[in-house]
Amino acid sequence: MRWVESGDVRLWLVEEGDPARPTILLVHGYPDTHRVWDEVAGLLRDRFHVVRYDVRGAGRSTEPADHAGYTFDHLAGDLSAVLDAIGKPAVHLVGHDWGSLQCWDAVTRPGIRERVASLTSFGGPGLAQAYRFMREGSRGEVAGQRARSWYIGVFQAPVLPETAWRTFMPAVLERSMRVRDGIEPRPGHPADTLARDGVNGLWMYRLNMGAGLRPRHTDERGDPVVDVPVQLIEATRDPFVSPALLASLGRWAPRFWHRRVVAGHWAQRGRPDVVARMIAEFVDHVEGAEPSPGLRRARRVAGSPAGRTPEPGRAFEGKLVVVTGAGSGIGRATARAFAAHGAEVVCADIDEPAAVRTVEGIVKDLGGTAYAEQVDVSDAARMEDFARRVRAEHGVPDIVVNNAGALVAGAFLDHSVEDWRRMIDVNLWGVVHGCRLFAAQMVERGEGGHIVNIASLAAFTPSVLLPAYSASKAAVKMLSDCLRAEVAGQGIGVSAICPGFVSTGIARHATYVGVDLREVSVEAVARRGYPPERVAAHILRAVHRDQAVVPVNAEGKLGYAMSRLSPGVTRGLARLSKAALRLGRPRPHGTGSRP
Known part of the structure; x- marks a missing residue:
């Protein structure tokens, strides 16, 4: 455990396992901390070098001096500082929720993408890729995703979201975890800093959900293509992200694997064994091992239209x-x-x-x-x-x-x-x-x-x-x-x-x-x-x-x-x-x- 300096903030970093082995960097979402990964990290640390950190303004990490310090540029700077602290040529990124969003953004940035061996994403799409889905997906699919994203508009309002986090929202979140995801709160998740983390993280939505949706790092055709191998883990009971949006992400990743876990939004808590197995299988394969049968069948071909169902005649592809x-x-x-x-x-x-x-x-x-x-x-x-x-x-x-x-x-x-x-x-x-x-x-x-x-x-x-x-x-x-x-x-x-x-x-x-x-x-x-x-x-x-x-x-x-x-x-x-x-x-x- 140590501190990593990034601009005007200090990031709390936790390392487990043998540093000589492949490194898996786990990036948490909102309003979580690195402790949301406890179960998964415990299952991976005997075989891999596992690193976690609290993002700025969450957990033990400090918050920036100004609310303007929550843009994707600042989050990417934090990730770069963590990569410097790890000191390896390449790591395997795993992102959940907002951690997934910032990882999708980071792997398109020069200076970071060369240091990422693979990306495993669940609980959150890349915003640039989501922007294209919202523009090009069918009306019904886009409307369905907008309905799931209702809270984003609420978070833009002044004062009210902060008041909610300081009063009743922590209790609502715990009840939601029990009822919707079937998981019990435990020490570390939700964190003792939940109210403060919830308030600070609102600025990620307010600063990035407008201009942040538009692709900024694209290929020569203006497409938000991701060059690293990407494994998408779809939590089938996640109420915030639609299957159509997730399926569309494969369009932008030439090396793309799409897998599913029967779990709610916090799949790493609900089925840590499954999530850890999928991460390990993917990392092993990227490192040179033969793919497991399940991973082999999860490989998808890039280039299919965003949000479309499988073409007739291939409805059971990969089964x-x-x-x-x-x-x-x-x-x-x-x-x-x-x-x-x-x-x-x-x-x-x-x-x-x-x-x-x-x-x-x-x-x-x-x-x-x-x-x-x-x-x-x-x-x-x-x-x-x-x-x-x-x-x-x-x-x-x-x-x-x-x-x-x-x-x-x-x-x-x-x-x-x-x-x-x-x-x-x-x-x-x-x-x-x-x-x-x-x-x-x-x-x-x-x-x-x-x-x-x-x-x-x-x-x-x-x-x-x-x-x-x-x-x-x-x-x-x-x-x-x-x-x-x-x-x-x-x-x-x-x-x-x-x-x-x-x-x-x-x-x-x-x-x-x-x-x-x-x-x-x-x-x-x-x-x-x-x-x-x-x-x-x-x-x-x-x-x-x-x-x-x-x-x-x-x-x-x-x-x-x-x-x-x-x-x-x-x-x-x-x-x-x-x-x-x-x-x-x-x-x-x-x-x-x-x-």
Whole structure:
């Protein structure tokens, strides 16, 4: 700990870790101090040289003699003085909130940008880049960001903001941290100097938010381009910065990585483990290491229009998707659909050659990236090995589609215990294993995700022909509802997809007990003519819109509506379905027709 002189102020500097290792310089925001970084610094200091300081007028640092001393020029001068004190050719900058704003400005300034190896930004855009977004973004997106930035106008008013900070604002801030971010105040954050820091920092808004928005350090075309590698960490629950504004920042950074953490404004307090991991992975990569799978997929191409959503066909660019039962039918169609929309896909199936064929089709037909895996979803130990292997080789998946399933058809009294066991093991336990293992990975990673469970029309429409299958699919739907409620707070969505009759091979490969309905079933499904590709489209839409229950095709939607509006009618129709048993060929009691 030491003082650094910068003009007429003294800056309080804190250093941890081995100075011989790469240096990470953490710059705090408003109205914080260097103590907001305590948790992150504690996680990084064993591997890096970690430096923090209180910006002018905050914490232990002194304030300038005049309010005019809070311009970006003065803040850049402070950063330059800190870099001089560190004494290294280059450091890795990490900025949050106003710390992020001043870092974006600093890395465009000659004399500083040459001394910055990388920039990690969260909680605040570059003002010059934000200026271009406000000029060129769509009306709706610009209006949305203006609504989030309401406080900037309030801070311009005389006297009132100062009075608020000296009276009730510290208590309001602490309550906001608890309610909105889910974090508890602790010693050092908010700081004991909060009221004074809040008053002093108002001048950063008053002096920089007008002219400061206009680019001053630009390239030859007048664009606010940043030459250093930039990692943007988007806190998905930050109420102050819109996703559209953050996405537009990649336009100005040729080397740009965009990552997300499920957290509020103070992500370094809410999920310090995730923030520290992302910083470390990025610094390691800039220093020469291979990128982690998550960092590799986070790389974005500069030059996309500001504030625009991904172009059609690439909506899942940078996502890792796991699909079970991907060797055929709905699973194969879903794997291909995600790959066509830019995702990397792990295609898993109990039939490894079938999974390989799906991968070969994705690579040859779509030019996509996919990997084949063999797994029996009903086997807990093998599923655990599979989940570990996916994480080790490809990273934590963003989307998991639990699709693998089996079908036993016939009357309840013709089902054996083994028939029931098979239905529960594959259709229910397979989904349970997939949800349990991959949801745990997603929660730990802290970046959100989505789980899709393939249920069925049979989940809410009883049938004499499918007692075990219907029971297993009803359980899948309820499991999905329960899990959705549990993990919603972690930014993880869960969807239950409930198709009606789909033209796949499930009828041909089913087990029939009591009577052999194979020929009738295969013909009926073929005549229905509903391709699995249309189910896949519903799955992608469900993920994009975070839909809870998605009935698919006419009979699926009608059955779902009837189950909610008139359950008695669905039970009556179930009794009528008994007539279908007379269409099949009788078989000896208790035996099954195997595929």
